[in-house]
Amino acid sequence: MAVEGAMKCVKYLMFIFNFLFWISGIALIVVGILVQTKVNGTLHITSVAASGAPIVIIIVGVVINFVAFFGCCGAWKENYCMVTTFAVLLILIFLVEIAAAIAGYVFKDQIRGVFERSFNETMRNYNSSGNAANIDNLQKQFHCCGSAHYTDWFPPRQVPDSCCKVPATNCGRNVTATNIYQEGCVNVINTWLKNNIVIVAGVALGIALFQLLGIIFACVLMKGIRSGYEVM
Template structure:
């Protein structure tokens, strides 16, 4: 009877875990969508590969979302095959997350270089591509920045070369002449690379906290699933 009660407890814990895991999946989807919307213009003006990060977060969230339902079905039906598959998939996701975290740490110093290269190309084509021009303008307005490293970057870019002006999106105040003979008093002094980098560092704490929480519940889920598998295989009544 004690063993039967213990397996009922494990089954209940599997259900509780899967609900929490489902919430984690929803949280990842929300974070991925938020990152995609918040950095939409930055992704337009930088390399196309940069957009893969928010999309990858959403994909992982969707996968976790469906795996949690798979785990619930396996526990409810007491299916050894389904619970085993659930544990294997969860273990694979956990390993992929560890690999992604290691890769992120190794390549973290390249983020600035990628941003700078993408912005450099966008600024140089500012007068040629309407989509890039709109993206750069909205990026500068949203992040209160001007140019790549600072507002002087526009001095060598057409159509501002030689006339001592910058885009109006650099202006601190709403004035028809604020972009003429720019200075730190009239336009944003900080470059967009630094502003984007600061935004990412600020919000990476939230992403890291969510990732750690999900990893913790994944380990618990694997343990509970293995215990339930053992109980089902041993033929104990858990209902």
């Protein structure tokens, strides 16, 4: 029967889709962990919105894995309830992603301010427990020094050794243009974010289109199961 063959094809396509969807969930978890350790792990971020962003990414990844499980099981067992649950959850995730994208665009100008305040606060408490290591790690990773400029560390006329282009003990006491990084970390990281936002937007658009495809597969399979067609 032609319809039976078509439904069988949709069934396996949906199963493959959910496997790839599960991989995307794992990728989001990894990205969330990397963001957490890359920036938030090196600074005392006081803004809930900023500190919670990587955690939200991780949670979304976990939810996607949960949803992919429903999709795989529903497609394999031809369970109408599970396929319906998968479609509803996928639509909800899609709507949340749209809301997050809008919120990110609206609050994008606040990110620099939040990061600058957090960095300055950490600089002021540089000698406190853990702060020195946090600042040093960030300055080494991004090849920067200070918040807006290396002179933010003055007085005295010296900078942490992590500002040196070639780190060595007490190298920060020799403040010269050839010895230390001149640009502040806020500008460097802001530029880094702008350079990577296009990649992030492209990946997000690809995931959104991928999810729409999954919703279509689920709806077609739901219709086939409800109509009583054999899909095995």
